[in-house]
Amino acid sequence: MTRTNDEPPEWAKERAREVLAAETDGEAEGAGGEADDDADDRVPDVPTETVDEAERLTRLARRTEEESAAAFYRERRDELVGSHDYVPRIREDDDTLVLYPEEWMEAGTVQLDRIETTDRAVEVSLSGPGDADRYREVAAYNDAVADAVADARDAVHADTARSFAAFMSNHYVRAVDDATPEMREEFREEYFPRNGWPSDEQLAVVDESLDVIEAVAADVDGPETS
Incomplete structure (x- = not known):
């Protein structure tokens, strides 16, 4: 999701301040000999290999003609993504697999007021050209x-x-x-x-x-x- 206005949204300004503060704290911790846990601040929070596997399982569920097998693959995908505190959804409008942070969700629906930065979501097209x-x-x-x-x-x-x-x-x-x-x-x-x-x-x-x-x-x- 991107904005085309010249003025950045408030969450973007806040995120920039957080990043700057984290970098400053990290330098200070490095000088003091403490380990810096950059992995916890990574955006998005789900590993690339998990995204790839979620896409593979989604495509496999679509191709199988047996509903029991399709349900099995979807369950495997949901458990895999859920282990990283993410929730998979299919956006029907443009046939896209979207992985949302779990804390954005309530009763299966994304709560817009909980989105601090859209960079944490992951989108994978399921119907690319060719x-x-x-x-x-x-x-x-x-x-x-x-x-x-x-x-x-x-x-x-x-x-x-x-x-x-x-x-x-x-x-x-x-x-x-x-x-x-x-x-x-x-x-x-x-x-x-x-x-x-x-x-x-x-x-x-x-x-x-x-x-x-x-x-x-x-x-x-x-x-x-x-």
Whole structure:
């Protein structure tokens, strides 16, 4: 939220005075040998990785066709954001995920008189230009890789390839051969056992299947890695 008036609002002037005072106090504490806790004054108060995960869970909840799964992802998002004393809301007018400090809220509604500085809120667009096209492009490529695995390898690898394709498309909108070690671990340890309905044989060779997927993908034309 921004203002275009030449005269800053009162809360902005007050915030500037607070920042100046904090800097002065910090210098004094530094001279006295005490630790300065700048992290407590950070704006906004929610870590970037938490914002990214909240966005991912929101998008995942939207893409799933099962309401129980969507509710699960929204609950995970709300708990994650709530652990930092923030509340997530979707602003329907412009399709934006907004994270509000908890103390601004009452009965699920933002209380304008409690907003000391709008910089503490976080906004993430959920429908940026080209997002849908990018998703379709990546999903088509990942499905093509899964089909290629089915043509070239055993069914056990093909079944895992289909699950991994869905995971990478829906969770990260990234090509299967662009998965980081952390993404592969998340798939192997969390997503696959819960959502892939794997057989014992699939679980026993999941690492081999991931290697097969990457090798086969090298021969499939697809989107550039992101």
